[in-house]
Amino acid sequence: WRIPGASVAIVKDDRIVYVKAYGTKEIGRNDPVTPDTLFHIGSTTKAFTTTAMAMLVDEKKMAWDDAVHKYVEYFRLADPCADSLVTLRDITSHRTGLSRHDELWDNSPSGREQIIRSIGAVKLTKPFRSAYQYQNIMFLTAGEAVGAAAKMPWETFVRMRIFEPLGMSKTQTSIAGWNASEHALGYRWNKTTYRAVPQTLLDDDNIAPAGAIKSSARDMAQWVRFQLAGGIAGGKRLVSSEALDETKTPQMVIRLEGMSRDANPETNLEAYGLGWTIQDYAGALLVSHGGALNGFRAHVDLLPAQHAGFVVLDNLGRSIALVAIRNSLLDLLLGHPTRDWNAYYLAIEKTADDRDEAKRREREATRHLGTKPSRDLADYAGDYDSIAYGTAHIALENGALLLRWNRLAVPLNHFHFDTFSIRSEADDIDEHITFRLGADGDVKTMTFFEEEFVKKPTR
Numbered sequence: 001w002r003i004p005g006a007s008v009a010i011v012k013d014d015r016i017v018y019v020k021a022y023g024t025k026e027i028g029r030n031d032p033v034t035p036d037t038l039f040h041i042g043s044t045t046k047a048f049t050t051t052a053m054a055m056l057v058d059e060k061k062m063a064w065d066d067a068v069h070k071y072v073e074y075f076r077l078a079d080p081c082a083d084s085l086v087t088l089r090d091i092t093s094h095r096t097g098l099s100r101h102d103e104l105w106d107n108s109p110s111g112r113e114q115i116i117r118s119i120g121a122v123k124l125t126k127p128f129r130s131a132y133q134y135q136n137i138m139f140l141t142a143g144e145a146v147g148a149a150a151k152m153p154w155e156t157f158v159r160m161r162i163f164e165p166l167g168m169s170k171t172q173t174s175i176a177g178w179n180a181s182e183h184a185l186g187y188r189w190n191k192t193t194y195r196a197v198p199q200t201l202l203d204d205d206n207i208a209p210a211g212a213i214k215s216s217a218r219d220m221a222q223w224v225r226f227q228l229a230g231g232i233a234g235g236k237r238l239v240s241s242e243a244l245d246e247t248k249t250p251q252m253v254i255r256l257e258g259m260s261r262d263a264n265p266e267t268n269l270e271a272y273g274l275g276w277t278i279q280d281y282a283g284a285l286l287v288s289h290g291g292a293l294n295g296f297r298a299h300v301d302l303l304p305a306q307h308a309g310f311v312v313l314d315n316l317g318r319s320i321a322l323v324a325i326r327n328s329l330l331d332l333l334l335g336h337p338t339r340d341w342n343a344y345y346l347a348i349e350k351t352a353d354d355r356d357e358a359k360r361r362e363r364e365a366t367r368h369l370g371t372k373p374s375r376d377l378a379d380y381a382g383d384y385d386s387i388a389y390g391t392a393h394i395a396l397e398n399g400a401l402l403l404r405w406n407r408l409a410v411p412l413n414h415f416h417f418d419t420f421s422i423r424s425e426a427d428d429i430d431e432h433i434t435f436r437l438g439a440d441g442d443v444k445t446m447t448f449f450e451e452e453f454v455k456k457p458t459r
Contacts, residue, residue: 001316001318001321001324001342002189002194002195002196002316002318003022003023003196003314003315003316003318003321004023004024004025004026004027004184004185004187004196004314004315004316005021005022005023005024005025005032005033005037005184005314005315006021006022006023006033006312006313006314006315006325007019007020007021007022007033007034007035007037007039007216007217007312007313007314008020008021008022008217008310008311008312008313008325008329009035009217009218009220009221009224009310009311010221010308010309010310010329010333011221011224011225011228011308011309011310012306012307012308012333013307013308014225014228014229014307016218016221016225019035019217019218019221020035020217021033021034021035021037021217025037025183025184025185025315026184026185027185027187027196027198033184034182035216035217035218036170036182036216036218036219037182037183037184037216037217038170038171038172038178038181038182038183038184038214038215038216039183039184039214039215039216039296039298039313039314039315040178040186040204040212040213040214040291040293040294040295040296040298041211041213041214041215041220041291041296041298041300041313042211042290042291042292042293042296042297042298043136043210043211043289043290043291043292043293044213044289044290044291044298044299044300044311045208045209045210045211045212045213045291046092046139046209046210046211046275046276046289047227047247047275047276047289047300048158048162048213048223048275049092049139049142049143049146049154049158049209049210049275050092050142050247050274050275050276051162051239051244051247051275052146052150052154052157052158052161052162053088053092053142053145053146053247053274054231054239054240054243054244054246054247055161055238055239055243056146056149056150057243057246058239058240058243061149061150062088062145062149063088064087064088064089064246064274065087065088065089066087066088067086067087068086068087068088068090068091068141068145071088071144071145071148071149072116072141072144072145072148074113074116074117074120075116075120075141075144076120077096077097077098077120077124077128078120078121078122078123078124079097079123079124079128081128082096082097082124082128085128086128088142088145089251089274090128090129090138091135091138091139091141091142092138092139092142092274092275093132093251093252093272093273093274094132094133094134094135094138094252094272095128095129095130095131095132095133095251095252096124096128096129096133096135096138097124097125097126097127097128097129097130097131097133098119098122098124098125098133098135098137098138099125099126099133099135100133100134100135100136101119101122101135101137101388101449102136103389103449104118104119104137104388104389105136105137105140105206105207106202106207107202107406107407107408107427108206108406108407109406109407110206110390110406111206112140112143112144112206113144115137115140115206115207116137116140116141116144118388118389118390119137119388120388121387121388122388122451131252132252132253132254132255132272136207136210136211137207137210138210139209139210139211139275140206140207140208140209140210142209142210143208143209143210144209146209154208154209155173155174155208158173158213159173161238162223162238163219165233165234165236165238166219166222166223166225166226166233167219167222167233167234168215168219168220168222168223169219170215170216170218170219171213171214171215171216171219172213172214172215173205173208173212173213173214174205174208174212175201175203175204175205177214178214181214183214184296184315185198185199185201185295185315186198186199186201186294186295186296186315186316186317187199187295187315187316187317188295188316188317188426189316189317189318190425191353196316198295199294199295199317200426201294201295202294204293204294211291211293212293215313216313217311217313220300220311220313221311223300223311224300224302224309224310224311226238227244227287227302227309228302228304228307228308228309230244230245231243231244246273246274247273247274247275247276248273248274248276248278248287249273249274249278250271250272250273250278251271251272251273251274252271252272253269253270253271254270254271254272254277256269256270259348259351259352259355262348262351263320263323263345263348264279265344266280266281266282266327267279267280267281268280273287275289276288276289277289281330281334282330282331282334282336284303284305284306284330284334285303285304285305286301286302286303286330287301287302287304288300288301288302288326290319290322290323292317292319295315295316295317296313296314296315296316296317297313297314297316297317297318297319297321297322298311298312298313298314298322299311299312299322299323299325299326301326301329301330303330303333303334306333306334308333310329310333312325312326312329318349320345320346320348320349320352321345323341323345324341324342324344324345324346325341327339327341328341360430367415367416368416368417369416371416371417372414373414373417373418373435374417374418374437374441375437375441375443377396377399377400377401378396379442379443380394380396380401380435380443380446381394381395381396381401382394382443382455382456382458383455383456384445384446384448384453384454384455384456385453385454385456386451386452386453386454388451389405389448389449389451389453390405390406391405392404392405392446392448392453393405394412394446400412401420403422403433403448405448408424408427408429410422410423410424410427410429412433415432418434418435418436418437419432419433419434419435420432420433420434420435421433431448431449432447433446433447433448434446434447443455
């Protein structure tokens, strides 16, 4: 899998039975990973946020079915009916009807309140509570609700009530803490060159409750012990088993179809709880979650009936690799025959890559060759506003158009008519921008990230 560095910890019967590190923190340097090396754990952070909520539920400071507005007054959903009904349970089970819109926080200078206000202007893509749609900004909102109910920031609460009692002394919640600690460097996977390429580290503090904890295998082993023990750490109960069990109770069915079905060959049913995925694995109950951020991947897996669990951390943005490792460890703990999961998931990855390439060819086949923009390039330049996404700037520089939006600066390449393509592998962007003219023939709007931006009048 060409993973530069990794760390693994396994828990069985409330004991850490295995903790080991592999590889290097940085390609080209003899600086080995240790069990205390920090990795970004990505969305496995979500279970920390819902565990914090469970603690507050115990203290009668919140309830799962409380209105979100009770704690985050500026939160809203664009659909009035959904906005009047949305609860803490809804936002932590991915059933609000909102699709991801990660562009609002990823590579963005916006603070948490601004991000939450912005998502309130985005139209729902599914009817409220009708479908599972993964949504990070809803978990950011849940973290802000924790802060309001506890009367302290989310970071302070998880440190005082979770990290410290569990002995997770290395674990951090901020980029500043990360920079001051021993850590690995993140890498993205270049499918063309088949190489790991350094990933630019972005400040992810604005999405912290949804995915920005940074931890080590040794610290995360204590988290696994705590979860398997039903909320007890060091002989002391930190949260009731009833409140913690609610986070691992199915709330929304996850449809297994297409690539999702292929990636889960040992699973019949899958659901999302509150910060956890719940499924069967070869007849055993599996509670787990994956994480992906800043060129890092993480997986936390619990086998409650077997009193076993583990964490796998690595510094390569190649998610399917961790699933192969995860399944191998599950088979080991369940006593199943050995299966070559590496070969299986390499084939899955190739199928996915082939599918993506076919989509690119299909899109290219729709291109009308020989066309040109309706107006001179200078006429497309200007500022374009979106209620949710803010202002995007189109500039004409050296005879070509350039998009500037938040931290992005990406050239526009003419595709056909008034549609341009923007592509940046480093920023994981491969999009079309389409401009539209008004009745007077002037450029009026552009569509970017499937959102409409209206051009500001020039003076």
